[in-house]
Amino acid sequence: QAQIINLLRDLQTEFGLTMLFITHDLSVIKHISDRVAVMYTGKIVELAPTKELFKNPIHPYTKTLLAAIPIPDPNIQKKSVIFEGEVPSLINLPSGCSFHPRCKNCKNDCSIIEPQLMEISKDHYVACCMSTS
Numbered sequence: 001q002a003q004i005i006n007l008l009r010d011l012q013t014e015f016g017l018t019m020l021f022i023t024h025d026l027s028v029i030k031h032i033s034d035r036v037a038v039m040y041t042g043k044i045v046e047l048a049p050t051k052e053l054f055k056n057p058i059h060p061y062t063k064t065l066l067a068a069i070p071i072p073d074p075n076i077q078k079k080s081v082i083f084e085g086e087v088p089s090l091i092n093l094p095s096g097c098s099f100h101p102r103c104k105n106c107k108n109d110c111s112i113i114e115p116q117l118m119e120i121s122k123d124h125y126v127a128c129c130m131s132t133s
Helices: 001-013 026-032 050-055 060-067
Strands: 035-040 043-049 118-122 123-124
Touching: 001 026, 026 050, 035 050, 035 060, 043 050, 043 060
Parallel strands: none
Antiparallel strands: 035 043, 043 123, 118 123
8 A cells, every 4th residue: 555655646746746535544645645625424524734634633523533543553552432423324414514413522503503614724624613613
């Protein structure tokens, strides 16, 4: 996998290519992307430059995904990350924020208002009711 990623990165640099790389493995994204869009139930919930996203994740889903990345050192113990609740049906999404049934920070507005992407710092966008409070 590392060889393929290095090849893609080299091709990107050599030919000035733009790539759309889709993965569930955020540890790979860190090495191949300049900008990351995190999606939940088909909607972008956070968009930021890669370094910014890893340093300052805002959306609860992004935070949980990043916390779930394994540390490649057997001497370091990391607490297991478990998503609470059930993944919603994509044909019958909950009202409001689709992540609210699984969110530890959920407030009343989250089940009513569908948050829109808002710029919270330069080039860092988040769709979360809690990011504005």
